[in-house]
Amino acid sequence: MAQRRFRRRKDARPGEITAAAAALFAEKGYAATRVDDVARRAGVSKGLMYLYFRTKEELLKSVIRSFIEPRIEALRQRIEEPELSAEEFLRGPFLQFIRALPNSPVHVIVKLMVTEGPRHPELVAYYWNNVVSLGLDTLRRLLQRGVDNGEFRSSALQEFPHLMIAPVLFAVLYSSLFGKHEKLDTDRMFAEHVGILIESLKRDPRRGDTG
Amino acid sequence: MAQRRFRRRKDARPGEITAAAAALFAEKGYAATRVDDVARRAGVSKGLMYLYFRTKEELLKSVIRSFIEPRIEALRQRIEEPELSAEEFLRGPFLQFIRALPNSPVHVIVKLMVTEGPRHPELVAYYWNNVVSLGLDTLRRLLQRGVDNGEFRSSALQEFPHLMIAPVLFAVLYSSLFGKHEKLDTDRMFAEHVGILIESLKRDPRRGDTG
Amino acid sequence: MAQRRFRRRKDARPGEITAAAAALFAEKGYAATRVDDVARRAGVSKGLMYLYFRTKEELLKSVIRSFIEPRIEALRQRIEEPELSAEEFLRGPFLQFIRALPNSPVHVIVKLMVTEGPRHPELVAYYWNNVVSLGLDTLRRLLQRGVDNGEFRSSALQEFPHLMIAPVLFAVLYSSLFGKHEKLDTDRMFAEHVGILIESLKRDPRRGDTG
Amino acid sequence: MAQRRFRRRKDARPGEITAAAAALFAEKGYAATRVDDVARRAGVSKGLMYLYFRTKEELLKSVIRSFIEPRIEALRQRIEEPELSAEEFLRGPFLQFIRALPNSPVHVIVKLMVTEGPRHPELVAYYWNNVVSLGLDTLRRLLQRGVDNGEFRSSALQEFPHLMIAPVLFAVLYSSLFGKHEKLDTDRMFAEHVGILIESLKRDPRRGDTG
DNA sequence: TATGAATGAGATTTCATTCAT
DNA sequence: TATGAATGAAATCTCATTCAT
Structure with a gap:
């Protein structure tokens, strides 16, 4: 009625x-x-x-959780795609994954973590446990598989998989801040990045060295 | 008394x-x-x-300027050290420069730009003009010198020198946010990063490719 | 409770x-x-x-408007009462109208206009358009009617109807300022004022002159 | 030195x-x-x-005194000019005196008295004693002289000499507030005003009346 | 549930006044 | 005398939160 x-x-x-x-x-x-x-x-x-x-803070926490939760599973699933070689994985799913990020709402969470993180250690811990360390582990396992395969040499990248995603964080913030000043072609930049990584991982261990 | x-x-x-x-x-x-x-x-x-x-905003602007101004000259001066080869420059002064950043107050300006930038386009423009584009230009010129020398191959890094400093931004934010969870050895990470870059820049152009 | x-x-x-x-x-x-x-x-x-x-200024504007708006219509309506001769109108409704003013809250708006007017030209314009020029027009039309009637001679008062209300402004401010020092009998003063005006308007045009 | x-x-x-x-x-x-x-x-x-x-208030008082003091004597002196008839005095020195006022700094003191008077009763008293009542007395004596002379009839103006100066206050405030909207020809308006006053003072007492 | 008028603590800003020099 | 940096009380304004309806 x-x-x-x-x-x-x-x-x-x-x-x-x-x-x-x-x-x-x-x-x-x-x-x-x-x-x-x-x-x-x-x-x-x-x-x-x-x-x-x-409270307003509850709302903030909810926002942050709403970004993390639906992505945890996605992250977990992407981990091992055993049909692909490690290099194929990097040039395929991995590149595709990071290419999607600058156009996704990650910048929201990045900004919120940067600004509000220091005052909300429990949020930082939550994010670290559920996203960051998870992601780093995944990358480490991938590299290890490559080494075990004989595809990759053993390298310091295994200690610093951070270097593999640093350009993503960079691109997200750079585009959001300086988009008006420079339109960054993140697709090509990430491709170049992956190329460099693989080049390094595959190089003849007899040559090259690292400081 | x-x-x-x-x-x-x-x-x-x-x-x-x-x-x-x-x-x-x-x-x-x-x-x-x-x-x-x-x-x-x-x-x-x-x-x-x-x-x-x-106003409080004037104070903010002053803070941002106070970070940028004294660094502009430093940046300009670091540009060309003609006695060194490009590789030597990267492994020497460049590495040294970026190693100093995570322990410097850059994180202050990075955070402020991220948080307040969107509402102060003139500050963003100022920062872009006086720091970012200046820095990118410098890197491009360095790479060009290496190419002209025959030290380096010509590569997409010339278009994306951003990749050279992305780990710095990453490290600054990562340490400030997750320092409690993981103590990142930025010195070694940056050395590895420079190693990878140089490896890529020097590699035999007949091999390798980019997605 | x-x-x-x-x-x-x-x-x-x-x-x-x-x-x-x-x-x-x-x-x-x-x-x-x-x-x-x-x-x-x-x-x-x-x-x-x-x-x-x-803002506090908005409040001021609202106060001023609240004084003017309800009076605009009253003013408009008082204009022509065609059953009365011009003299009768002056001795009747007009006198009655101005007699009421010193006991009304006009002094509020007068003071506010005097104090705050210089810094709020738009309020002054609003007041002038909706009160002052309206009032002066009304008085001019009244005098004209008297002249057309043959009641009044044509006189400089038609150019300066301001003289007809000057004593009102005076009385309002005088009472509010010097009320403790002299209790002004505005009723009788205004009656005298109207008498003088009419005497002047009706006088034999052959006599008298004006400097 | x-x-x-x-x-x-x-x-x-x-x-x-x-x-x-x-x-x-x-x-x-x-x-x-x-x-x-x-x-x-x-x-x-x-x-x-x-x-x-x-204090700032001391300064205010000083300003007000600085306006009043030098004018007290001037006022006193203008009082009696025995060579002139009352009418001649009104059409001569009096008219000349009031004509000068709108272009003088009286508007300063008028505004200050209106705005600050209510909070400074001692200033109001000072002003009333030294300016207002003095001026009114002078006008009353002038009218009395005219009556004694046989120039003027006896009238309510003797009780309300305020009416003689009301247009001056009006003109001062009107010009200062509405100068942009209407340029008031105060010279001619005051002449008309004096003309009306004299007409009234000289009229045949058998006619006319006052409400 | 749902509303939005109302609160009040606390933030920014102003300015008369003081005082070391 | 003369200065103007410095103070602090008080003003304006903001906004998360409450609560009668």
């Missing part, structure tokens, strides 16, 4: 609010975003927000 | 205040730092702050 | 606040009135004030 | 400061004028101001 046409399913609400918050946090930063703004963008009253998130 | 409230040192004050602000901005972020805090840390009254900086 | 803090009367609030502000501005002047005072007098929190008026 | 070329006579200082303050108070109002502004305009350091005027 009543007017229930415009009533949304209430279960969608928290997600909608989190999404609105994520967009605004990315745009203006956490501190500069007013709860009012989030409510307006989510099409919800301010009071309702406090029904789902007890 | 001592405490002399009026210290009369007009010339030193702006610098002292800027330094205090920089420290706090780095620690807690711009928004979360109260003008009061800066004043207290600088050992100065709140009112005096507004004698030197008309 | 009673005091209900939330009174929920959105529609009434702006008016209540404006009224409180008007009273205080009149009493102490705009600059010397603190927003806090207005809030307290309106029985409202400081924060709420800024929900309705974005 | 020393550099005393630029040293002003210290006795001129207070006057210079008062003049600067008067100009600024007139322009922006007392409250909106900063002590700093006055110092700058007077070409003096802020500290020095406090040597001559212990």
Whole structure:
């Protein structure tokens, strides 16, 4: 009988609010975003927000979790694709994966971690445990497989797989900050990057050395 | 009996205040730092702050400028050291330069640019013009010298010198965020990074390729 | 047990606040009135004030408008009462109108215009358009009617209807300033004033002259 | 021996400061004028101001006194010019006197009295005693002389000489506020005003009446 | 659930006044 | 005298949070 046409399913609400918050946090930063703004963008009253998130900080945590959680599984699954050689994996799925990142909302979480991380150690720990160390382990295992295969030489990259993803972090921040000044062709840059890595991994161990 | 409230040192004050602000901005972020805090840390009254900086934003701009200005000259001077070969330059002064960065206050400016940049395009432009594009140009010229020398092959790195410094940005942020979780040996990582770069630049052009 | 803090009367609030502000501005002047005072007098929190008026200046403008708007129509309507001769109008409704002014809150707006006008040209323009020039026009039309009637001679008063209301401004300010020193009987003074005006308007044009 | 070329006579200082303050108070109002502004305009350091005027209020009082004092004598002297008939006096010296006012700095004191008077009763009393009541008395004596002469009839103007100067107050404020909207020809308006007054004072007492 | 008016603590900013020099 | 850097109390303004409805 009543007017229930415009009533949304209430279960969608928290997600909608989190999404609105994520967009605004990315745009203006956490501190500069007013709860009012989030409510307006989510099409919800301010009071309702406090029904789902007890404080603004809760909202921040929710935003961060909402970015990490759906990606954990994806990350885990990408790990071993045993049909491919290590080099094929790097030139294929790995390159494809990192190419997608600059156009994805990772920049949101990167910015939030950079700005708010120092005041929220538990978020940092959560992110480190569920994303960073997981990712680094995966890369290490990949390199090890290459070494075991005989594809790759043993190298310091196994200690510093960070170097494999550093350009991704760089590209994400660079594009978001200096996009107006320089349009970075991240696709080609990442291809070059992977090329360099593989070159190094495959080089004749008798030559070259490292400081 | 001592405490002399009026210290009369007009010339030193702006610098002292800027330094205090920089420290706090780095620690807690711009928004979360109260003008009061800066004043207290600088050992100065709140009112005096507004004698030197008309608004909190002016203070931010001053902090950013104070980081950039003294480094512009340093950057310019480091450019060409003609006695060295390009490779020697990379393994010597360049490596030394980037090794110093994670322990320097760069992380302050990186964080500030990431957080406040989007709302202060003129600061971003200033930083891009005076630091970023200058640095990239320098690297490009170095690579070109190597190519002209016959030391290096011609490569896509000339288009993407960004890859040469990406690990620095990475390390700065990584250490500041995850320092508690992993102590990154940036000295060795950077050495490995330079090694990889040179290996790539020197490799026999008949082999290798790029995706 | 009673005091209900939330009174929920959105529609009434702006008016209540404006009224409180008007009273205080009149009493102490705009600059010397603190927003806090207005809030307290309106029985409202400081924060709420800024929900309705974005700055203290907005509040001032609102006060001024609140004085002018309701009077515009009154002014318009008083214009022509065709059953009365021009003289009858002056001795009747006109006299009655100006007699009411010194006891009305006009002094508030007069003071505010005098003090704050110079820094708010748009308010001055608004007041001039909606009150002053309207009033002067009305007086001119009245005089013209008298001339057309044959009641009045044609005179310089038609150019300077200002002279007809100058005593009102005078009385308003004089009473508010020197009320303690001299109690001015404005009723009788205005009657004398109207008498003088009519005497002048009706005099035999062959006699008298003007410097 | 020393550099005393630029040293002003210290006795001129207070006057210079008062003049600067008067100009600024007139322009922006007392409250909106900063002590700093006055110092700058007077070409003096802020500290020095406090040597001559212990508080900002002292400065205000000084400004007001500086306007009143030099005019008291002038007013007294203008009183009786026995060679002239009352009408000649009104059409001559009186008209000339009031014509000068709108172009003089009276508007400064008028504004200051209107705005600051309510909070400084002693200033109001001072002004009333030394200017207002003095002026009204003078006008009353003039009218009395006319009546005694047989020039004028006895009238309510003797009770309300205020009506004789009301247009002056009006013109001063009107010009200062609405000068941009209407350029008032105060010379002609005052002439008309005096004409009306004299007409009334001289009219045949058998006719006319006053409500 | 849902609203948004209302609060109040706390932030930024202003400015008369002081005081070492 | 003369300066102007420095102070601090008080003003304006902001915003996360509450709560009557």
